[in-house]
Amino acid sequence: MNAALEASTRDRILDAALDLFATQGYAGASMRQLAAAVGMRASSLYNHFDGKAAILSALIDAYGPARGASRLASPAYRALADDPEAFCRRYAADWLDQWCDPNERRFMDLLSAEPSRMAEHRAHFVETLFDREVVAMADYFRRFTLAGRIHAPDPTECARLFMAGLTFVRLQHLLMPPEPSPREVIGEALDRAVRNFLMLVAPRGAAAA
Structure with missing residues (x-):
């Protein structure tokens, strides 16, 4: 074929x-x-x-963390390897696009609908998240730190902190409420989260300069 x-x-x-x-x-x-x-x-x-089961695994790869991990390996992200602010803003914007995709929302509903029957596939989702996306994100923060662009003594924990902040926005505005917030409201919340994160990891002395 x-x-x-x-x-x-x-x-x-x-x-x-x-x-x-x-x-x-x-x-x-x-x-x-x-x-x-x-x-x-x-x-x-x-x-x-x-x-x-193989179809469900493919759906997890299409709509789950593997999607984000693949983006991080793309030329568009590699071009931002010396610009942590542009990198973080691009990442948040791409996540917003993904979260607002109706198929993504249906996928998340599916993933949480039958936890006892889908334990193996939920494990695949989690493994992909922590073995691929967090590792890829940590590699960028390690490069930013070595270049003196951010202060991140532990790049992996820095990556987890950044991703957790964005995930909290998703929980508050998309996953938990009866109706999702408007896209512009979610975008503003993500912008605040990114700005605060960048201030937290700014090189020592940069904030006062």
């Missing part, structure tokens, strides 16, 4: 799976239902995925 066609078919399967899992639940959805939604035979699905 042509590589582009293969990728397109996988994307269609994942889009349909996200819809089906969100409405039927992961446990309640069947491969036969998914095949019907995509418009193919159930047996043909196995040419692209080993089964329902």
Whole structure:
């Protein structure tokens, strides 16, 4: 099969799976239902995925922390390796775009809907977050520190602090309230979080200068 066609078919399967899992639940959805939604035979699905569990793992990679980790490895981020302020602002802006994606919201609902049935996949989500995204973020903060651009004695904890601040904004404005806050309100909250973080990690003496 042509590589582009293969990728397109996988994307269609994942889009349909996200819809089906969100409405039927992961446990309640069947491969036969998914095949019907995509418009193919159930047996043909196995040419692209080993089964329902493999599809869910692919959704985690598409909408979970692997998405952020892949961004951090992109040329756009590498170009900001000597500019911590631009880096942090770009990261927050990309997270905002991701959080406001309707598919991302449905994915997060799915991830928390059936914790007992999805423990293995939740573990994959957590492993991806801490083994990839935090490590990649810490590498940037290590470079910033070595260049004297920030003060971060422990780059890993610095990365966790930065990401935790943004995650708290997400909890307050998107995940916890009955209705999400308007995008501009979330953007302002993220801007405050980034500004405060940058002041906390500014090189010693810079704030007073």
